[in-house]
Amino acid sequence: MNKEELYVEIQHLKSELGKLLDQHWHSYSNVDSMYFWINLAVLIIPLIVLYFAADRSRLFEVCFFGYTTHVIWINVDNYLTDQIYLNHVHSLAPFLMQGFTVSAVLFPVTCMLLYQYCTNHDRNFYFYAILWAAVMGFGYNYLSEKLGMIKLHHNMHFFYLFLINIAVSYISLWLTKLFLFVKHHTKKDASH
CATH class of the missing domain: 1.20.5 (Single alpha-helices involved in coiled-coils or other helix-helix interfaces)
Structure with missing residues (x-):
């Protein structure tokens, strides 16, 4: 060919x-299936919680962290789906990518709120991110598999998703710290 x-x-x-x-x-x-309503809930509930829980004094920083998490997870999820390691069996709408509600909303929003909590209360983000990754990697994904929302293929298992969650949250943290460093040093340089 x-x-x-x-x-x-x-x-x-x-x-x-x-x-x-x-x-x-x-x-x-x-819309007649339970899967549609599960996906809709996974889309709407985190956004409602974020609306009420977001620290508005640090909104840009926290949203930058969340956007970074979102972009990384969307790309990782696309790769895992394209290579048939992970399949989101049911999507919210046929024109949305598979796993949209999870990788575009649930994971980024929960990770954003974790970041906000840790930075507002002087907690160790690295430790709490491991706990978050375990809840999402083993808890949420296990439940999703049992409900028929996801299927794992080619020896993919929850432990790998747990490790990916840790990596995504850490990389998002490092990129946010880099962003804050540049922002802080740009202001200092501009004032001289």
Whole structure:
């Protein structure tokens, strides 16, 4: 197969996959299914909690941390899904990526609130992030698997998701600290 034929074949398979995902959603994940309502709750409840719990005096910093977590987790989740290590069986809508409610909302929001708590109360984020990663990696993912929301493939298991959660939270912390360092030193340099 030459380059153009390969490209056409890839596009054809993507189109077929899109049709199958759409058919799956309409058959098993639509508004009449419990999966739709679970996904909707996973989307809305964390955002409501965030609205009331967010420290508005540090909103930009905390949101930067959350956005960083979101971007990293979306990319990790896309990779795991594309390589068929992890499959979010039911999505909120057929036009949203698989796992949108988890990797775009639940994980980032809970991690944001953890970051905010640790920094406001002088707690060790590294320790609490391990606890958070365990709750999400073993607790939430176990429950999701039992409810049929996710399936793990190719020897992927909850321990790996636990380690990924730790890595994502630590990297998000380090990038936020870098952001704050640059922000702080830019203000000092500008005042001289």
